Amino acid sequence: MATPVLDKVEAESAASPYITVTMRIRRFNPEVSDAVVWEDFQIEIDPKERVLDALHKIKWDVDGTLTFRRSCAHGICGSDAMRINGKNRLACKTLIKDINPEKPITVEAIKGLTVLKDLVVDMEPFFQAYRDVMPFLVTKGNEPTRERLQTAEDRERFDDTTKCILCAACTSSCPVFWNDGQYFGPAAIVNAHRFIFDSRDEAGEQRLEILNDKDGVWRCRTTFNCTDACPRGIEVTKAIQEVKRALITRRF
Amino acid sequence: MKIHKYDTVIVGAGGAGMRAAIESTKRSRTAVLTKLYPTRSHTGAAQGGMAAALANVEEDNWEWHTFDTVKGGDYLVDQDAAEILAKEAIDAVLDLEKMGLPFNRTPNGTIDQRRFGGHSRNHGEAPVRRSCYAADRTGHMILQTLYQNCVKEGVEFFNEFYVLDQLITEIDGVKHSAGVVAYELATGEIHIFQAKAVIYASGGTGKFFKVTSNAHTLTGDGQAACYRRGLPLEDMEFFQFHPTGIWRMGILLTEGARGEGGILRNKDGERFMEKYAPVMKDLASRDVVSRSIYTEIREGRGCGPEGDHVYLDLTHLPPEQLDAKLPDITEFARTYLGIEPYTDPIPIQPTAHYAMGGIPTNVEGEVLSDNTTVVPGLYAAGEVACVSVHGANRLGTNSLLDINVFGKRSGIAAAEYSAKNDYVELPENPESLVVATIEKLRNSTGHERVADIRRELQETMDANVMVFRTEQTIKTAVEKIAELRERYENVSIQDKGKRFNTDLLEAIELGNLLELAEVMAVSALARKESRGGHYREDYPNRDDVNFMRHTMAYREVGEDGSETVRLDYKPVVQTRYQPMERKY
8 A cells, every 4th residue: 555645546547538639620610711721629538529519518618619510419409410530420429539539530421411600511412313203292182081001011121221311421422422513312202212112102103204314323433432321321223223223113 | 670571470480480471471571580491390300200090000090199199198188179189190291292302111112110109009008100200310311391481482481580479469458469579699689570371380388497409598488478478378387308318418219219119227227118118118108107217216226327228229220220210319329428439338317308388279279368268360380389289298209290291381371361361460669678678787787607507507597497396396496486487687797799699589588488387387286286287206107187287377567577377278079079087
């Protein structure tokens, strides 16, 4: 018991969950300057916290001008897709401990959409592509008085693509979309898939024709970036392949 | 400054706002203003389901649902409104199905239903399967389906437009709605929306608590805009604490987990809800379960080194059932806690979840300026409103129902109103209050920070007006809030720009939270009884003689500019059901 005090200090420091992390953030504010700069912030954080918590610590306690979108903070509203250590993720679903906090953590806006300020991009082209695929149920004839019937199997057929939260992580991870903003992009195709394979829907042919366009589904190069990026675990590339197959066989 | 003219303006694009928009766009020129994007609203975080007595899997009827709603609300529910809610629930679910909502299905292809807290067969005999659901993302599917149908109907959205003021013009002594003032986040520009009818559907106020299931953006903007213009707020002391939030984080884990068979356990592994609610057990109403959890914790039977939580145990359920029925919440446990719910129980604690109170309306969604007078042209629906179908405690699955039933009703009523009425003249300098608020914050050189004041507000609310309250704790909160409001006068922001100034936005939101926290605490202090979500340890019983009435809170400004909350009361509408003792 020669160094009881030291032991105690060590025990305390071992119990403290906080570590120091460098957040390296790509800043841009055309109101101030046209230049893009990378800025480092050192913060104390529990590694079990989220990247969103780290951004909040900076915004709330260090630099109020840091700008990003967020709302629910648990991966359901789709506001905070960003490029973290070079990969598209939701800041609220990414824990610090899982992204190598010993090195600076880079955070930048998602690619392929115009950056408006810091991590905020113009979402309008993304939502336009979504609206273009007729993302709503189309039926013919008289409505039944009760619900339309659907077997559990038919319901399961499009279950995966109903999980989409329109965060744009997939679309903005796609090299084809980066090079040519005209491509509908994975998210729009996912939402077309959700209706094409819904047994209640009667506009599958129309949607397939929309996606048969030169900027449609054939632009996909099957790089699987979208599947890797999806925070909801949707098999995006598989969904795109199913739409391609449906275009060839006209069976869905 | 830009001036726009629309027949109908809807503030908020969550479930209630978009359900209203689908109706009003068909009938009138409508604009939807949202401070987010339409699919970002917190409706999307709702998980477990939407109640309707479809009787698809077992005997059920809307009268039982009405009774459960009234009893669940500890008899503070307006029973005429609850009856409408339960009756129209059936069509509300069928409407959504026809719009494309992918509900889970029964083996014969109809909409599947599951159990939920407080919903019972034949007036409390046993739990009933009434909740219509889509896995554990029912709110997500409702939000997506409503947005899809807004796209179909060509609804006009103004995204990232933050409504900061409600314009009121008095005609012959009666307050009329003239429109709203909005701040465009992208540019910092101020917009006046003159409208024949305005519908508030801007959600709740949960962010004045620290441990909450609510989104960062739920800051009571609609309530504050109306309150500041002299309109009352009803029953603000009633706030729901959902039993199962992820420990320390507050992220919601649906009651559907218990509906599927999940069990709450204390540190001894005991199924403690059997003691508190012998019939409904883990599926008693939320206020009862949250109090039981905190009783276990206070009496030393909490889990973990600090004994500050209990467990939600799903380990006895087959993994296939969890994957099929509860995929999102099991994923949350893995992501945020590193826990595998197949094999390990999930640490939970009650989390601030839902405001039962809000802007008072009648069953058509018309806003009231006192106990009976309607404000012509002004409507509210969803969590921002108080109809009151939730009374002192909302039943699970009744909020997704509320937004659909009263969203639709207010959308139709507002559009019909704008078809029959002309514009009301705007008040002079309609932008003045908003300009003053923004300029004050932008030019302030004070030394107070938004984040500090918000943190202290949230801590005092959690400590003093959460599940258990006393005269002492509420008074502590009232004093602390007054201090914080004073300090807020010296708050300054770092971002002085016009482009996407979320620093400014958060400062304004904090102002709203402080104002509403004060209303809540003052209302709670005056209610010397325990009822539903409002539990006073110094008055542990319900007092129907003195408090079977709704609280109506008004903002009063003295000649010296000082601000106080004046309380008044409104009778509860009782039709079929006499108040009884509430047992589960």
